[in-house]
Amino acid sequence: MPGGWTGQILDVNLTTGEVRTRETTEYARAYLGGRMLAARIAWDEIPAGCDAYEAANRIIVATGPLTGTLAPTTGRTIMASVSPRTYPGPWYTHSTLGGWFGPTLKYAGYDAIVIHGQSPAPVYLDVRDGEARLRDGAALWGLGARDAQLRLRAELGEGAEILAIGPAGENRVRFATVQHAEENAAAHSGFGAVWGAKRLKAIVVRGSGGVAVAQPEALLAEVLGFGKGRLTHSYASITDEDLARWRPTCSQACIMKCWDGWHGISEDGRRVPGHCVGMVYLAGQYMEGSAYDAGGVHIPPSPNFALPAEVRLHELCNNLGVDLWFRLVMQPWFLRCAELGVREIRGHPLAADDPEWLTDLVRQLAYRQGLGEIFADDLRRAMDELEGELPDELIWLGRELEFDFGFPAHREGRFWDEEPLPYWVVSALMHMSESRDPTIGGHQSYVLLANLVMDDPERAIPRLRAVGERVWGDPDAFEPNFENKTPMAIWAQHQHQLVDSLPLCDFAFPQVVRSMHSRAEWRATDDIAGDLDIGRRLLNAVTGEAFTQAELDQIAERGLNLERMLLARGGRHRKMEEAMLAPHFRLPCRVDGTSIDAAGFARLLDEFCAARGWDLELGWPTPETLRRVGLAELIPALEQLRGAHRAQSENQGV
Numbered sequence: 114m115p116g117g118w119t120g121q122i123l124d125v126n127l128t129t130g131e132v133r134t135r136e137t138t139e140y141a142r143a144y145l146g147g148r149m150l151a152a153r154i155a156w157d158e159i160p161a162g163c164d165a166y167e168a169a170n171r172i173i174v175a176t177g178p179l180t181g182t183l184a185p186t187t188g189r190t191i192m193a194s195v196s197p198r199t200y201p202g203p204w205y206t207h208s209t210l211g212g213w214f215g216p217t218l219k220y221a222g223y224d225a226i227v228i229h230g231q232s233p234a235p236v237y238l239d240v241r242d243g244e245a246r247l248r249d250g251a252a253l254w255g256l257g258a259r260d261a262q263l264r265l266r267a268e269l270g271e272g273a274e275i276l277a278i279g280p281a282g283e284n285r286v287r288f289a290t291v292q293h294a295e296e297n298a299a300a301h302s303g304f305g306a307v308w309g310a311k312r313l314k315a316i317v318v319r320g321s322g323g324v325a326v327a328q329p330e331a332l333l334a335e336v337l338g339f340g341k342g343r344l345t346h347s348y349a350s351i352t353d354e355d356l357a358r359w360r361p362t363c364s365q366a367c368i369m370k371c372w373d374g375w376h377g378i379s380e381d382g383r384r385v386p387g388h389c390v391g392m393v394y395l396a397g398q399y400m401e402g403s404a405y406d407a408g409g410v411h412i413p414p415s416p417n418f419a420l421p422a423e424v425r426l427h428e429l430c431n432n433l434g435v436d437l438w439f440r441l442v443m444q445p446w447f448l449r450c451a452e453l454g455v456r457e458i459r460g461h462p463l464a465a466d467d468p469e470w471l472t473d474l475v476r477q478l479a480y481r482q483g484l485g486e487i488f489a490d491d492l493r494r495a496m497d498e499l500e501g502e503l504p505d506e507l508i509w510l511g512r513e514l515e516f517d518f519g520f521p522a523h524r525e526g527r528f529w530d531e532e533p534l535p536y537w538v539v540s541a542l543m544h545m546s547e548s549r550d551p552t553i554g555g556h557q558s559y560v561l562l563a564n565l566v567m568d569d570p571e572r573a574i575p576r577l578r579a580v581g582e583r584v585w586g587d588p589d590a591f592e593p594n595f596e597n598k599t600p601m602a603i604w605a606q607h608q609h610q611l612v613d614s615l616p617l618c619d620f621a622f623p624q625v626v627r628s629m630h631s632r633a634e635w636r637a638t639d640d641i642a643g644d645l646d647i648g649r650r651l652l653n654a655v656t657g658e659a660f661t662q663a664e665l666d667q668i669a670e671r672g673l674n675l676e677r678m679l680l681a682r683g684g685r686h687r688k689m690e691e692a693m694l695a696p697h698f699r700l701p702c703r704v705d706g707t708s709i710d711a712a713g714f715a716r717l718l719d720e721f722c723a724a725r726g727w728d729l730e731l732g733w734p735t736p737e738t739l740r741r742v743g744l745a746e747l748i749p750a751l752e753q754l755r756g757a758h759r760a761q762s763e764n765q766g767v
Contacts, residue, residue, distance in 0.1 A: 116327030117178030128230030146177030148613035149672035151193035166310035170233040175225040181216035186618035188364025190215035198303035200519030204683025206548035209300035217274040220320030239314040250314040258292035277315040279434025279480040284699040288436040307579035312389035327657025342628035393726030422468035433479035442514040524552035526702040533704040534593040536563040542602040554673030607669035
């Protein structure tokens with residue numbers, strides 16, 4: 114193998130206990146690693162129609178060629194599987210997490226782990242320097258994710274890096290997390306529940322090896338030239354004093370001064386990582402995204418609590434393995450219940466403005482008790498169960514808060530993010546065509562540019578015209594209209610594929626706008642365009658390959674089309690997507706009041722699908738597109754899916 118890849122993938126059968134290896138070679142150049150590697154394995158090995166909790170489902174943990182090297186922000190790890198979270202049914206998706214697990218897996222000699230089957234009893238996977246075996250996990254079952262990690266580290270040594278689930282995963286809560294270290298998690302896709310169904314409690318890796326680098330001097334030069342970065346959107350809104358007291362919390366090789374930090378102290382005296390999501394942790398304030406009043410929709414603001422209560426709530430979510438984002442949809446929904454006079458559900462009282470009540474709700478969710486028995490399958494599914502029992506407004510609101518096929522509303526410009534036109538249009542196109550919330554991986558490619566405009570429009574708008582000209586050949590790319598936004602969405606999706614496959618941090622890459630370190634530098638800089646080629650140069654330096662940008666673009670397009678085929682196999686198609694998404698984007702944007710009607714949304718999707726080489730009816734790749742991107746072997750499956758869809762439509766009289 115060239116530099117970057119170890120050459121080995123670990124394959125684990127939980128049913129039989131067999132552990133073997135396979136070569137990375139067949140995937141490396143065509144799919145790089147990470148997200149695209151996982152998608153190829155999923156297509157080849159997860160049966161069509163597979164449920165998230167079936168033994169045939171795979172858990173895929175994948176690194177990339179840059180993982181474990183000096184390349185900036187390369188501590189990211191990809192996890193993929195059929196998700197129990199997706200609505201209305203299960204389909205394949207992915208998640209990412211930071212920390213040191215991925216690099217340590219590479220140092221142990223593996224590029225990825227593929228896990229299938231179902232263990233008859235709780236187990237954990239122990240990986241160390243080219244060897245792996247399943248161990249009895251009975252003593253860990255029932256422990257919190259943090260508690261399990263501490264016990265394993267005490268037994269195996271401080272060098273162990275661990276992924277673990279908590280009781281929420283064991284009890285198959287659909288938004289259960291897989292936790293790593295203090296704060297990192299694969300959270301939104303509910304993969305903790307998949308682990309629980311397989312009775313896999315943890316994966317422990319220990320490695321004393323390294324990662325071969327083909328051109329170490331070239332890599333070092335790129336790393337030193339990149340230097341330390343600062344988040345794009347912090348130029349105008351975050352002071353240098355803020356950054357002086359905040360510290361990185363993410364992963365190996367991180368060089369970014371993130372809008373993140375250590376905001377609190379736990380009861381045992383440890384510093385607790387902070388977070389920017391919805392302003393959670395900022396004691397005494399309101400979560401900014403939980404208040405919305407437009408288009409006939411009212412969502413009340415959700416209070417944060419005193420710092421000790423916020424710290425306890427956050428740590429409890431991490432330990433029990435409950436995705437913290439549950440709060441961003443459930444707390445305002447419960448508060449709206451109270452405003453409409455609904456103060457209990459099936460005999461369970463509601464008090465979402467009380468920190469003790471909310472803390473107890475986390476426990477109920479993790480153990481599927483009380484209200485948790487109703488809401489552990491997520492808010493969207495709870496609305497299906499409660500329809501007819503509650504006012505129609507509450508049922509509609511619950512569905513819209515998780516409008517994105519069961520995922521919480523995010524970066525769509527309505528409920529809790531300020532994304533003015535044209536940024537929410539790009540988001541809408543990506544929501545239609547990807548397997549989960551896509552904007553979680555598009556921060557630097559387009560999402561955070563909206564913050565620049567809102568923070569400092571006088572300076573940002575003319576500078577971004579030059580960026581649009583350089584990146585897309587269109588100085589009007591960022592104009593607040595609906596014209597010609599498809600190229601931006603397609604470019605952002607390709608960048609997302611590459612960032613998640615090398616992998617890198619999407620808060621730092623791609624460098625659409627170059628990193629600056631002070632407000633004064635921002636004000637004095639006319640040319641703000643970043644170095645869009647650095648990811649390719651890092652890849653070539655590590656691997657010794659000579660990838661061109663055109664080759665990487667085609668690899669990214671191959672990955673996106675492969676994921677689209679996985680979605681088609683999971684039952685997703687344009688008609689269903691349009692029906693679920695279009696009503697949400699008819700609501701006014703919280704910043705500028707813009708919206709789009711159903712006909713306008715359909716025209717956007719026509720333009721997008723045509724540019725993608727997808728048919729306009731179902732939004733699936735055409736045979737010609739699959740041939741062009743190197744996926745001709747998927748054409749028979751495509752024709753079979755089309756035939757099955759036609760038969761189903763005829764049976765339903767459509």
